[in-house]
Amino acid sequence: MANELIFAALADPTRRRVFEQLAARPSSVTALARTLPVSRPAVSQHLKVLSDAGLVTVRAEGTRRIYRAAPDQLADLRDWLDRMWSNALNAFAEAAEKERQK
Amino acid sequence: MANELIFAALADPTRRRVFEQLAARPSSVTALARTLPVSRPAVSQHLKVLSDAGLVTVRAEGTRRIYRAAPDQLADLRDWLDRMWSNALNAFAEAAEKERQK
DNA sequence: GCTTACGGTAAGTCATGGCTAACGAATTGA
């Protein structure tokens, strides 16, 4: 499943904070690192993971690199979520039906 | 954020497979282990994590314990998803607006 | 009671990955 990269990317709390900040507003690597309790290289590595998962995009601006959240990939996550939801509800309905037939 | 347990629980691929199977149909621990490439204790440990996250519920049935998916907790995940989505879209719209004003 | 199936827990191993420190490349401005 192609979702694997997305799940892995969003699994780490620090990485989620990076993504949440980028969803609020595009930002450079150093600006992100200033607001987080980790070093700049750490942020850079997290951004690589997010980028490989297609969750962020980059745009060079002079010597700085502006990262942005790319919400499209979240659609896969939503699809998985909806599928699980309806499956679970169906299973529950079936169980209730069996129960009723007794 | 209370989502932390949910993200952590769904981060592992094996654990997601366990949850997906339970979403399709309730099952015992041994039955789950038979369909997965890991041992029964491993499944048991995964179920504990899923249970702590509120993603599954248990029901004792004789000597067996039947696990079921509990879709309610997925709502938190959906909320986070929707928030990220709209934030990213807003940020994109603002950027487009600034671009247009030039 | 004795055995058998089921399942949680403990102990220990091993791979994964998140982090920092250090270095190198590229752009900007003096």
Place this chain on the structure above:
DNA sequence: TCAATTCGTTAGCCATGACTTACCGTAAGC
């Protein structure tokens, strides 16, 4: 050209966690 800023990358350390083997408690069937 030289210094300063911004980033990516690498090496290495260390904590986390996924897994198996072994063990113990418990409920059902002979």
